[in-house]
Amino acid sequence: MNIGEAARESGVNAKMIRYYERTGLVPVAQRSENGYRVYSEPDVHTLRFIKRARDLGFSVAQIEQLVQLWQDQDRSSAEVKRVALEHIRELQQKITELEAMKRTLEHLAEHCHGDHRPECPIIDDLAGSL
Amino acid sequence: MNIGEAARESGVNAKMIRYYERTGLVPVAQRSENGYRVYSEPDVHTLRFIKRARDLGFSVAQIEQLVQLWQDQDRSSAEVKRVALEHIRELQQKITELEAMKRTLEHLAEHCHGDHRPECPIIDDLAGSL
DNA sequence: CCTTGACCTTCCTACAACGGGAAGGTTTAT
DNA sequence: ATAAACCTTCCCGTTGTAGGAAGGTCAAGG
Known part of the structure; x- marks a missing residue:
């Protein structure tokens, strides 16, 4: 092959x-x-x-x-599980980070009119003008 | 400075x-x-x-x-919001992917004894022996 | 005056996990 | 003979960040 x-x-x-x-x-x-x-x-x-x-x-x-x-053939399932659980922890950590970002942005976006005017809480947050 | x-x-x-x-x-x-x-x-x-x-x-x-x-100064908040919403979508997409991985792994890990024996549903899944 | 340490500069390297593409060799089919 | 569908190696790009080498600058202290 x-x-x-x-x-x-x-x-x-x-x-x-x-x-x-x-x-x-x-x-x-x-x-x-x-x-x-x-x-x-x-x-x-x-x-x-x-x-x-x-x-x-x-x-x-x-x-x-x-x-x-x-x-x-002589592996212990405990070793496999350890690797898997470590990865699960990493995944959860990443998920938590991303969710925090998302929550913040959603909150900001909710309060943004999204119209023709320049006023925007998203920009204000990024600019630190709070 | x-x-x-x-x-x-x-x-x-x-x-x-x-x-x-x-x-x-x-x-x-x-x-x-x-x-x-x-x-x-x-x-x-x-x-x-x-x-x-x-x-x-x-x-x-x-x-x-x-x-x-x-x-x-002449920006419209709509443009800002568009960028933010796009990013929120990307975040959600990534979160969804990671959660799917995590769910699968958790399910597999639950059924793994994690002891000295070699039998392991995690390895079995990866090996496609189902 | 000289050294030391804390800065600064550019340039090169590496990471992870790929993808693209060039330049060329092989095999198969028409 | 030639096209196409393979295969090969080699090099470069991605994203955002970090490390280090080699060297220039500056201020303080002996």
Whole structure:
């Protein structure tokens, strides 16, 4: 299987597969005589794993741990859970930040007439004229 | 006022002030004889405006618009509100994405024993073994 | 007068996780 | 023969920020 097909099968595009190889997230691929990268079903399975983890917002560093745990038959589920809970905390932290921003802006926007006149509480807030 | 003091006064550090100048978000600063950048109170005011907008999550591109609107006495508050509402939409979009990730992970983590055994629904999900 | 420390300058590098594109080699099909 | 659909490497851009090197400037203190 060439990189294009592996990309289609896994949902990770060719550019990213090469990137993951370069950065060590996936092992260096075999090459066929013409120099093309060759992928097997298990390789594609790993790429799908990575894709799913990226979709859940894990960083590449976290995914490295998760892939290792996945391959490790002697893993403890506690280790996996620890990585997941850490990520959940990060997500919650980000959500909290974004919600605070949103609340502030909504409050300001509510009091903005949004008409042809220049008076605007949003600008006033940014300008510190309160 | 040198860049260090402007940084302290505005909350934007010197490195970022130079960056904002380079990218055109703030005008090129005056220079004193020794080549140092010189800032006035209004300059610092602009930097504070930018800082506040960054803290609210606006992109530099959006801030460029907001600064222009701020300087423009003939602005309509509708224009400001439009920028703000667009940003609110972006924030909400991001929040929704993050919450979906978080919900999925929480669900998976709930069903993970988190003990010494390898069985783990989190890994199973990532591996697509469902 | 000289040194020290606290400034300032520019320039280069890195980060994370991609995407675009150039320049070129290979294979397959028509 | 030539087109198209692949593949390769290499380089650059993104966004906003941070670190550091190498060097110039300035004020205080010995």
